[in-house]
Amino acid sequence: MTTLNIPMPREQLERIVRQVVRTQFAERLTAGEPQLAAAYASNLVVNISARHLHISQEDLETLFGPGEELRVYRWLYQPGEFAAEQRVTIIGPRQRAIENVRILGPVRERTQVEISLTDAIALGIDAPVRPSGKVEGTPGVLVLGPEGILKMKDGVIRAERHVHMSPGDAQEYGFEQGQYVRLRVMSDCTATFDRILCRVDPRFLLEVHLDTDEGNACNLVNATGAELIA
Amino acid sequence: MTTLNIPMPREQLERIVRQVVRTQFAERLTAGEPQLAAAYASNLVVNISARHLHISQEDLETLFGPGEELRVYRWLYQPGEFAAEQRVTIIGPRQRAIENVRILGPVRERTQVEISLTDAIALGIDAPVRPSGKVEGTPGVLVLGPEGILKMKDGVIRAERHVHMSPGDAQEYGFEQGQYVRLRVMSDCTATFDRILCRVDPRFLLEVHLDTDEGNACNLVNATGAELIA
Numbered sequence: 376m377t378t379l380n381i382p383m384p385r386e387q388l389e390r391i392v393r394q395v396v397r398t399q400f401a402e403r404l405t406a407g408e409p410q411l412a413a414a415y416a417s418n419l420v421v422n423i424s425a426r427h428l429h430i431s432q433e434d435l436e437t438l439f440g441p442g443e444e445l446r447v448y449r450w451l452y453q454p455g456e457f458a459a460e461q462r463v464t465i466i467g468p469r470q471r472a473i474e475n476v477r478i479l480g481p482v483r484e485r486t487q488v489e490i491s492l493t494d495a496i497a498l499g500i501d502a503p504v505r506p507s508g509k510v511e512g513t514p515g516v517l518v519l520g521p522e523g524i525l526k527m528k529d530g531v532i533r534a535e536r537h538v539h540m541s542p543g544d545a546q547e548y549g550f551e552q553g554q555y556v557r558l559r560v561m562s563d564c565t566a567t568f569d570r571i572l573c574r575v576d577p578r579f580l581l582e583v584h585l586d587t588d589e590g591n592a593c594n595l596v597n598a599t600g601a602e603l604i605a
Numbered sequence: 606m607t608t609l610n611i612p613m614p615r616e617q618l619e620r621i622v623r624q625v626v627r628t629q630f631a632e633r634l635t636a637g638e639p640q641l642a643a644a645y646a647s648n649l650v651v652n653i654s655a656r657h658l659h660i661s662q663e664d665l666e667t668l669f670g671p672g673e674e675l676r677v678y679r680w681l682y683q684p685g686e687f688a689a690e691q692r693v694t695i696i697g698p699r700q701r702a703i704e705n706v707r708i709l710g711p712v713r714e715r716t717q718v719e720i721s722l723t724d725a726i727a728l729g730i731d732a733p734v735r736p737s738g739k740v741e742g743t744p745g746v747l748v749l750g751p752e753g754i755l756k757m758k759d760g761v762i763r764a765e766r767h768v769h770m771s772p773g774d775a776q777e778y779g780f781e782q783g784q785y786v787r788l789r790v791m792s793d794c795t796a797t798f799d800r801i802l803c804r805v806d807p808r809f810l811l812e813v814h815l816d817t818d819e820g821n822a823c824n825l826v827n828a829t830g831a832e833l834i835a
Contacts (some may be wrong), residue, residue: 492821493723504793504824536794554685561735564766567793590794592822594734604808 387408398452417571420452421583421601423590424534425534427479428463428488428518429507435482438520445480452582453539455481462536464519465490467498488516489534489587505532534536536584540605548603551575553580558583561600566593569605626659648802650682651790651813651831653820654764657709657719658693658748659737668693668750675710677814682770682812685711693721693751699727702749716757719764719818735762736802740788764816768833769809781805788813791830796823801833 435443438461445459459478465488466472473494485582487510495502500514515527540548552554552575559567568589583603585595595601665673668691675689689708695718696702703724717740727730730744743758768786770778780786782805789797798819813833817826825831 417613443659475805492824493817498820532796564763564819565799567797567799568822569797579724586822588818588821589794589796590799590819591726 389502392571401598419581419601419603421558421585421595422452423595424489424584425477425587426488426490426494427458428465428486429483430431430478430486431484431504434486434518434525435439435478437523437525437601438518440522443480445482447480448477450520450578451479454580457481461520465498465524466517466519467493467500469499473498486518486525488518488527488531488573489586490531491573492533493588495531495533498533501532502531503538504535506535506537507532534584536568536570536583536585536589537574538581538582538583540573540575540581541577541579542575544575544579544581545575549605550603557604558585559602559604560593560595562594562598564592564594567604568593619734619796620651620764635644649811649831649833651788651815651825652682653718653817653825654814655707655755656718656720656724656816657688657707658716660697660708660716661712662712664716664748664755665691667707667753668748670752672707675708675712677710678707681709682810684808687711691750695728695751696747696783697730699729701728703728715740716748716755716760718748718757718761719816721739721818722763723818725761725763730761731798732761732763735766737762745821759800765802765818766798766800766812766815767804768805768811770805770811771809772805773805774809774811775803775805779832779835788815788835789832789834790825790828791834792824794822794824798823798835 403461416453430581441495447457448460449458456556457480461478462471462475463478464474465476472550487507492496498516500516501522505513510530510532513529514531515529516531518525520561529567536558540550546549548575551574554573555570557567557569559565567590571583590596619780646679653771665675668674676690677687678690679688689710691708692705693708694702694704695706717737720728720732728746728747733743735743740760740762744761745759746761748755750755758761759810766788770780775781782803786805787797787798788798788801789795798815801813
């Protein structure tokens, strides 16, 4: 008897297995269809990404002390990604604060804060819409941790709406890496969001990230359906 | 020399005059067009309707004392409508409060609180999407004024997205009273909102009302354009 040594939690592994099974099932379902993109009965997940920050190891230690490591609070849908136990306070130029902003792990090369437009207005900053990592020319905020203060010069963005997808998902939809598509969410206040960036990577599960403004504008939590369209 | 005795402020009158001029101009522009609905270069205004309440005279006096009258803080776009100086605190079932909720005038037959989904989540209530006035079966909140407390049994809604339009506007678009249309807002995060209820009345100026979630989800304040579509 052999045991697979896979460095990820069981629930994440199970999700991936389900994903593979459903994708193959979908392929079988749509094998005879000429319009794959429309007919693809995908395992689409849409999640609200509340305000959070990604952090570098150096900045983490500035805020929480030398040798600090991110601890898993909850695993996220994307393999290896997690909400950390550590939280911080962010403060804008008008001394307005937002408390309990959660750090997402693992640590990254560069610290980045992702907020909604409502948050940006509350903080008094003009955070632009950017894909993750494109932080040149963006504003900064003050970040408070239990052991220190971090003065970010830039890195505060409204994350560009995006969909994580595997190359297989992309092929089923007929979408490409970097393409912009649309997401339609059906609810008591149905809405269609343009400019959903396709991010294709073999490690990704099929998942759209909206921010809290977008999620609440379409009542995502009580939605009856969602679809990606070109 | 005669003076017109019109019971409305000068800026409101000016807006109406401009509206008439632009509408006639638009009619001239589109006179030769077979597709009026698409070609109509309308004087479309889209505004964010922040959380507020409408109030009955009786409830106003409960909160502010006998003989209280609403005082104009700022005139709104629709003729005769105004944001009042009076503000209240609303409290949900989990003792969470939202302060400084503004009353809109004039007084109405029935008190009604209009909030966003974000507000509803913050208060801990399940406020349904309803057109104004349809409050049967909706939740209530506690309302605090400087002179009293009002226990609303119902009347808290997420206002159904709607467009105010004159019969002339409706005709230009080819829309009817009670019809649902869509609003597309072009910005750095373009979005299309379904189920915009057409409310047609000769007193109305052409104006869409979104709530703060919707307005922020499409960055309405920095939008480059907006259009109503069937």
